[in-house]
Amino acid sequence: MRAIWKGAIAFGLVNVPVKVYSATEDHDISLHQVHNADGGRIRYQRRCEVCTKVIDYSDIEKAFEDDGRTVVLSKDELKSIPAESSHEIEVVQFVPSDQLEPMMFEKSYYLEPDSKSPKAYVLLRRALEDTDRVAIVQFALREKTRLGALRIKDDVLVLQSLLWPDEVREASFPALEDSVRISAQEREMSAALVESMAADFEPAHFTDEYQVQLRKLIEAKLEKGDSLDTDETFGAEAGEGGKGEVIDLMEALKRSLDRKRGGAAAAAGDSDDADSDAEADDADTPKSAKGSAGKAPAKAAARSAGTNTAARSTTPAKSAATKTAAAKSAAANSTAAKSTAAKPAAKAPATRARKGA
Known part of the structure; x- marks a missing residue:
């Protein structure tokens, strides 16, 4: 694996240098588009709608549009934002693991100790084990300030990025307001069906x-x-x-x-x-x-x-x-x-x- 980011966990006055690795990968076969008449590769061009010229990536900036006005943000301006350039994973609190909503989990990363003495890394890992809690952290990665959860998996610290609370939508359907009557017999039958299909989850059995x-x-x-x-x-x-x-x-x-x-x-x-x-x-x-x-x-x-x-x-x-x-x-x-x-x-x-x- 190749480290995608380096930083340090700020655990009170303890500083834990770490390397960050993607813990998951996409196994889907990559396909591209071709012309069905001759097999020619279809490629997309970055063309300006004003001057109609094809623009080099180095000449492209980002912008925000609102109410008919466009604000252009240069690369230097975006880099000047303090949160975007920080390489610190700040621990803000420790919470019981059962209080985390699974819907908020986004992506997982492995953290490797990045120092000659991994004592601080082991200390934080032991603290999470002894208290049976998860560390809630804030960090910046790939031009986004993120919320995360720090937990343990097989003696390795795992950082899981979380969605912000306002990114999780509430379920609001008219059908939820209807009153539905379920008989005791129907509940017993459904429970029996669940028991007949009960098993321990083994991911390797699925393809x-x-x-x-x-x-x-x-x-x-x-x-x-x-x-x-x-x-x-x-x-x-x-x-x-x-x-x-x-x-x-x-x-x-x-x-x-x-x-x-x-x-x-x-x-x-x-x-x-x-x-x-x-x-x-x-x-x-x-x-x-x-x-x-x-x-x-x-x-x-x-x-x-x-x-x-x-x-x-x-x-x-x-x-x-x-x-x-x-x-x-x-x-x-x-x-x-x-x-x-x-x-x-x-x-x-x-x-x-x-x-x-």
């Missing part, structure tokens, strides 16, 4: 399935050569078999999402609505993604979808049962015929690949 499927889709397109050379307008054309597998991976992704929706609907006793959602998703799928090319990956899609998907649709099972070498040949001939009728063969594969991505 971001969308990101997993997206990564598989990208890797499959790379393996089949279904990609564009960054330095060229068009790259090598992918084979028909490769395009068929990519299309089936997209269908597997859709079925995975349908399975999640179907599971929630089954718990509510409404399986018909789940089927309607799946049919609506198929109706929105581009024609290029509904082609018959490549039935072999449907077997893998049927396995990943599980028994819920099999109950709603017999198509994956039929595809898996009837997969033969003759089916592959027929699928290739069908796809070739469609490509000839729709667009010139030189551009159609690359265009479909970009739409799938």
